Every structure is written in C-alpha cells, then in structure tokens.
Amino acid sequence: xxxxxxxxxxxxHDGNGIPGWFYQDDMLYFYYVSIVQMDLGVAGNICELGVFxxxxxxxxxxIKHDTENLIGIDMFxxxxxxxxxxxLQKYNLTAELLQADTAQxxxxxxxxxxxxxxxxxxxxxxxxxxDVYRDLLLFSHVVADAGxxxxxxYNDREFPGVEAAVYEFCHHDGRYMxxxxxxxxxxxxxxSVMNLYQKKLMDTPPFSSDVSICRLFxxxxxxxxxxxxxxRDLILEEIVRGNTPAHGQTxxxxxxxxxxxxxKYGQRNYR
Ligand SMILES: C[S@@+](CC[C@H](N)C(=O)[O-])C[C@H]1O[C@@H](n2cnc3c(N)ncnc32)[C@H](O)[C@@H]1O
Numbered sequence: 001x002x003x004x005x006x007x008x009x010x011x012x013h014d015g016n017g018i019p020g021w022f023y024q025d026d027m028l029y030f031y032y033v034s035i036v037q038m039d040l041g042v043a044g045n046i047c048e049l050g051v052f053x054x055x056x057x058x059x060x061x062x063i064k065h066d067t068e069n070l071i072g073i074d075m076f077x078x079x080x081x082x083x084x085x086x087x088l089q090k091y092n093l094t095a096e097l098l099q100a101d102t103a104q105x106x107x108x109x110x111x112x113x114x115x116x117x118x119x120x121x122x123x124x125x126x127x128x129x130x131d132v133y134r135d136l137l138l139f140s141h142v143v144a145d146a147g148x149x150x151x152x153x154y155n156d157r158e159f160p161g162v163e164a165a166v167y168e169f170c171h172h173d174g175r176y177m178x179x180x181x182x183x184x185x186x187x188x189x190x191x192s193v194m195n196l197y198q199k200k201l202m203d204t205p206p207f208s209s210d211v212s213i214c215r216l217f218x219x220x221x222x223x224x225x226x227x228x229x230x231x232r233d234l235i236l237e238e239i240v241r242g243n244t245p246a247h248g249q250t251x252x253x254x255x256x257x258x259x260x261x262x263x264k265y266g267q268r269n270y271r
Pocket of ligand 1 (some may be wrong): 020021022049050051052053054055056057073074075076077100101102103124125126127131
C-alpha cells in the first residue's frame with residue numbers, strides 16, 4: 001500500500017492527468033472503504049473490470065497490500081494495455097492485466113483464474129443491462145464473504161441498464177445489497193457486514209458531515225455529500241435499526257407484508 005500522503009495527493013490532483021471517468025468523491029470512498037476493510041480484517045485481491053487507461057486501477061493499486069494481487073480485465077488491444085502498464089509504472093505499481101471480453105468469461109474460467117477471493121471488485125466494463133447483470137452474477141462468486149462490489153455509473157441517465165441490473169441482482173440473488181451510494185458509483189456488500197462497514201465509515205473524514213441515509217430493499221444506505229444531510233445520531237440509529245433482516249425478508253410481496261415492514265423499520269422522510 002502506498003503512503004496516505006501519496007494516495008491523498010493522487011486524489012487531490014484528480015489522478016494527475018490520467019484520462020478516465022473516476023471522480024474525486026468516489027476516489028475518497030474507494031480509499032476509505034479500503035481502510036475500513038483493513039480495520040475489519042477483510043483480506044483478498046483487488047479486481048477491476050474495465051480499465052481504460054488505468055485512472056481507477058492506479059488508485060486500487062495504491063490501496064492494495066503487499067500480499068494482495070491487483071487484477072485488471074479489459075478488452076483493450078496491446079497498445080492500450082501498454083499505456084496502462086506505463087501509467088501504473090509512474091507510481092511503481094504493477095498489475096496482472098488480462099485482455100478479455102467479460103461477456104465471454106465462464107464460471108469454470110473464473111474458478112481457475114482467481115487464485116483467491118477478491119476483497120474489492122470494481123465493475124466498470126460494459127454498461128448495458130445484460131453486461132452488468134452478467135458481470136455481477138459471474139464475478140460476485142469470486143468476492144470474499146465480507147468483500148465489496150462497486151459499480152460505475154449507477155444513476156446515470158445515459159446508462160439505465162446499470163441501475164436495472166443492480167436491482168435485478170440484489171432482488172433475486174440477495175447475497176449483496178447496497179450500503180453506500182457515491183458520486184456515480186454504488187457499493188454493495190453482504191447484509192451481514194453492512195452495518196460494520198457503515199458504522200466504521202461514519203468515523204472517516206468524508207462522512208463527518210452532509211451524510212444522509214435512505215432505505216433500499218429494507219436495508220439502510222449511506223449517502224455522503226448529500227444535500228439533505230441529517231444528524232450523525234440519526235444515521236447511527238438508522239444503521240442499527242436496519243441491521244440485517246434475514247435473507248428472504250428483503251423481498252416484499254404484498255401490501256400486508258409491506259405494512260408489517262414499515263411498522264418494524266419505520267418509514268421516514270428526512271427532507
Ligand atoms: C468506462 S471505461 C473504464 C474507465 C476506468 N475504470 C476509469 O476509471 O478510468 C470502460 C472500459 O471497459 C472496457 N470494456 C467494455 N466492455 C467490456 C467487456 N465486455 N469486457 C471487458 N472490457 C470491457 C472498455 O474497453 C473500456 O476500457
């Protein structure tokens with residue numbers, strides 16, 4: 001892992017001119033989620049689907065520990081891959097770069113390719129519904145139990161497939177739920193560790209003020225840099241209140257069941 005000063009410098013200077021679609025707020029959330037993982041003892045490799053020129057892969061390389069591997073998968077040609085290697089080298093970083101179309105990757109290939117679990121998976125390859133849903137279904141199986149999956153361009157009106165795929169995946173699969181909504185990324189983890197991540201994130205600088213909380217799939221989701229920030233006490237109360245309904249309770253099938261859940265978890269509108 002690079003020093004805090006080096007990481008903060010990269011974030012402060014917006015990736016030092018490396019082209020890409022990775023914004024400062026999200027860089028900060030990547031950094032602090034990784035610090036929380038360290039606190040929680042979550043170990044594993046780091047993997048990115050969709051590398052382009054390496055703007056986000058570099059930050060992932062900076063937060064990687066010496067015992068972990070950094071893996072970048074992209075359809076890039078050799079020239080584009082060389083650009084990524086050169087960009088990584090500017091920070092003395094290396095990665096295992098794989099030229100592949102994730103739509104062609106199979107479960108058997110993934111089991112063979114990934115030597116160990118992934119603690120941080122960034123999905124930023126194809127942005128269509130089927131691309132994202134397939135990447136989620138396939139690559140979520142290599143993620144560590146307490147690991148995190150981050151998806152790019154959630155809530156971007158140009159890419160409605162991302163949001164639809166996240167909904168479909170969370171609703172039907174149930175192993176991962178949103179716990180944090182960044183600038184244009186959404187962060188998923190297992191419901192069983194959601195409140196651990198959230199409580200620890202609340203002690204980090206980006207969450208010191210202007211944080212809001214909403215409920216998705218009956219789980220609380222943090223929204224930092226919110227225009228509708230609420231008090232820290234209220235957020236901590238919601239985090240505890242929303243603590244992990246068992247799988248299955250996350251699906252609401254009718255009005256009576258929904259009324260029960262509203263009675264149990266409350267329905268609040270903080271605006
Ligand atoms: C939005 S860019 C990634 C941006 C990068 N993560 C950053 O922060 O700068 C998307 C990348 O995904 C790659 N890509 C798109 N579809 C893909 C697929 N099915 N399999 C692998 N890579 C794909 C493209 O080649 C492109 O480099």
